[in-house]
Amino acid sequence: RQMKEGCKKDEEAKESTLCGLNPCLKCLQPDILYHLGLSTDTTDFPKVFGDVRFVCMGGTPGRMENFAYYVMQEIGLKINAATKLRNISEAGQRFSLFKVGPVLCASHGMGCPSISILLHELIKMMYHAKCKDPVFIRIGTSGGIGVEPGTVIITSEAIDGRLNPAHEILVHGVSVQHASQLDESLADEIKMCHDPCKDTYEAVIGRTLCAHDFYEGQSRLDGAFCEYTPEMKKTYLEQLQSQEVKNIEMESLAFAALTSRANIRGAVVCVAILNRLNGDQIKTPHEVLSKWEKRPQELVARYIRKSLYYN
Ligand code: R2B
Ligand code: URA
Secondary structure, three states, rough: OOOOOOOOOHHHHHHOOOOOOOOOHHHHHOOOEHHHHHOOOOHHHHHHHHOOEEEEEEEHHHHHHHHHHHHHHOOOOOOOOOOOOOOOOOOOOOOEEEEEEEEEEEEEOOOHHHHHHHHHHHHHHHHHOOOOOEEEEEEEEEEEOOOOOOOEEEEEEEEEEOOEEEEEEOOEEEEEEEEEOHHHHHHHHOOOOOOOOOOOEEEEEEEEEEEOOOOHHHHOOOOOOOOHHHHHHHHHHHHHHHEEEEEOOHHHHHHHHHHHHOEEEEEEEEEEEHHHHHHOOOOHHHHHHHHHHHHHHHHHHHHHHHHHHOO
16 A cells, blocks of 8 residues: 555654554553553554554344354364354453454444544554554444435545535644545445345445434434424435435444544445435334344445455
8 A cells, every 4th residue: 555645654654554643652562442441552563463464343242242253164274163252451440352263343422532542542543553554444324315225325525514625623723624435445345245136225325324313313303302304304405416425324424534534445335224314213113123233234244354365
């Protein structure tokens, strides 16, 4: 992977493809990754995490544990049927983290603030472990805009509620905006893992709106509060549709901004669990939802297998 424009080829750059990171990281001895329950003085990062090439994240601990076992099977790493994975971040009591050979699987909770904390600590982990070219992928659920429920959407770019492709944070009370583009070629590679003849669902590439709330932030009519009309909702969602927005979720802005700042290739792969043009409540039975939730996992596991064995 090429260095990002403006990245200095300094001492660190020789060891790592990450760039733009805090220059003070090397002075932190130890560096405590508080929410992951890990510290550089008690864990040998290069030894434990140095072989990581894929970092996958999704909302819930349970889904990511299942994904870890699924990846283990798909990349042929299963040593025996009783192989048990340990939650590496149990001590932090915030996120779950599992390692399956070159694949890390983490839960990120809900929303940009939560995934942002996880990403800061995972990116620092990559730096301390001297990982080369790690690929970060978020797998999740979303509300579709004009797509059949069960469709998988791979994000081309994340946008905010004003359709602005930037993640805004306040630093010292001042607004700072970070671009939220994602890696186009990675999105294409993941899309190519979908088999339109065999897979019983569609996979599309499109823009993803990232909201900071599930209810008012996504123009739902079923929240505890609602100060707009169904017509206003309809107008907004149709505007999104006309702007090629395919889905709404809650983490893609922070995910895209933080990975691209670090020069990490990133992708967001979400299944639509409803079509927001037809309603707000999730009425689909749990068995169907859990089948749909496996679709992003399936595509990403195929992508990982392909990258590991055919490159
Ligand atoms: C998708 O689903 C969650 C809300 O239900 C949120 O984390 C997201 O992005
Ligand atoms: N996740 C969201 O953020 N919105 C939805 O509508 C569904 C899942």
